[in-house]
Amino acid sequence: MSEAGRSSRRSRARTAWRILRGEDQRGRKLRWLLSLLRPYRKQVWLTVLALVIATAAALAPPYLAGRAIDDGIIEGNSSALVVIVVVYLASVLVLWGASYVQTYLVGWIGQRALQNLRERIYTHLQSMSIGFFTRRKPGVLISRLTNDVQALDSLVTDGIVTLFSSTLTLVGVVAILLALDVPLALVTFVTFPILAVGSVAFRIASAGAYRRTRERIADITAYLQETLSGVRVVRSFGREDRHLKEMTRLNRRNRDVNMKTVQLNAAYFPAVELLSAIGTAAILLYGGQQVLQGDIEIGILVAFVGYLQAFFDPIQQISQLYTTYQQGMAALDKIFDLLDTEPDTTDAADARDPGVLRGEIALEGVWFSYA
Template identity: 35%
Template sequence: MTRINMENLKDRYRDWVLFKRVLTYLKPYGQWVALAILLLLGVSLLNLVGPYFTKIVIDDHIKSSDLEGLDVIAGLYLAALTTSFLFQFLQNYLMQYIGQKVMFDLRSKVFAHLHKMSFSYFDKNPIGKMITRVVNDVEVLNEMLTSGLILVFSDLFTLTGIFAVMLYLDWRLTLVVCIVFPILAWVTRIYRLKARDALRKNRAHVTELNSYLEENLSGMDTVQCFNQEKNNLDKFTQINQDRLNEDLRTVTYNAVYMPSIDLFNSLAVGMVIWYGGGRFVQDEIQLGILVAFIQYLQKFFEPVRDLAEKFNIIQTAMASSERIFELLDTPEQLPDSVPNSDDFKIRGAIEFKNVWFAYSDENYVLEDINFSLSEGESLAIVGATGSGKSTLVNALCRFYDIQKGD
């Protein structure tokens, strides 16, 4: 057994093409997806009311000792929290339901496609690789659908809503904090490119690890017969080390980027306190607006952090979907079959004329084979090990297609 080659990591499929194909599997459940998106938008809107209620309480009710007004705001806030909880429950249930249905459909399609591939396909592709496609890669797609793709729209909507409210509260404070946004966007772009490469390579190493493990376990008798335990352990250790290195790369990028978001958040809050505090001292801004603005600013960076985490989920899913669609795009190679019937009987003569066959393009196993059998006639196929007896039978059954001859 030899170590399998690393899979091609080039972008044969652009991310937007992959997104488009993944979304086609959501079409049968389009009405449920639309409802889930509406619920998400409702949750995002309800999450924006808290800081604004704080502004109203400080500026309108605490100053005037209006306890009745405080009771009203508290009741409204409790109602908003309760409604948000119900919306989140329904949205989570819907997306989990949709994700499970899509997984069922996709696994069935991949499994059915594998049944239409010839023996030669499985000779060239390890079984562990196929198992990874049907089980692991489809599961990664489910994670994207349930906790990645749809929630990205919620985070983007939340960011837009918070920015709009901050502009409404005080456009001068908003312009001050906008200073950090270009730097944050630049850092985010660098992180996205680095993390994408690491995550793609990580998925390839997962496939390689599964394939090599399956090869060794299924061929353990051969491994032990030829005393290859140490050699195979060394190869497995190298594959495992390669995956560890990519995991550590991803961990390093996250360890740098996540604190960077907190740093930009702290810088933005500090700038608001410095500039807004000066304006408050000069009676140019109300205290409630300043407090609410800081709360909105802190909320603004929460979706930014969430988007970074969801980016990892989406990029991992894109790598998995690329491998799934690569398999589904492989042309079917199953030979034409006879109709399925309980009364079917083999009749007629068999004849090989100048038949040549090779598992690869160069090394022929069968060379210029000629024989004919009449109906009812028998033929014994004998020969040394490796002479092509099994290959001849496989060609006769059309498990493989010959290169030359009739």
């Protein structure tokens, strides 16, 4: 077989695998979700700028603390110490201001984008045929406009920002650690492959768990809507016990699927903390020996310990973001299914708008007679 033929087969295989995993549809849905932010481009760019400034300011304190020890305290240089402390305080103020702007703009953009989404869903529901509402439970439709949109709110306002800021922080920390001391940085990175394998395993295990949580809460919402709206019938026929048993069953199913996610989180996130502690111990052991031998300054070791937490925090935040991502994408799948549903009947291509009807009847050219 020619190289072109083998390449074509590999391409088709990759495409089929992406379709099986739903990645093609996920990409399309994510692009559609991001399109909700298009009317707010200016505010988005201001948010990105504030985010970059906040990240840079957050990375300054550990390095400045190390310099204060080496250049100020150990050298006995009080003027250098004062300058470093002033720069430290300035970085904290910049971090506060940039974080305020970022948080406000993210909320401002997210609330308006999701308001537009709710209006779009409701407009689509208004266009559906009567038969659609006989086939769909009202509680499920209410869940789309409430629970699922709320899950998207977390993805848009928290998830995207966390992904961007955590990635910037991680890249910045890696660059700073390599600039300070390469051997010490490599000791820090030893735990990264273990963490990467654990993150992949967590992703695979939790892939379907969060979709099931959205399905179970939708079932409860639908059942509550139906039973509460028909409570007079339930009470008239004395069916309270029967409905209580059904609600208990649905509630237990919801508890069980949520406990699955709890078990996954309980296994993964403490493991990240354990790896962070192991990394800190390795840095103190190896870096302490380097300080005692005079190979590095103690301020660099202090900075490394400070940056070590900043190294593991973004990884943990990105992992937690996957939880938000799974919940948000499960909600987005359900919203997309709703928006992709076409009405049973549509207007003809040449249909005319009757305009505003005033409720008047005009009889023109009408006659009758008695036989």
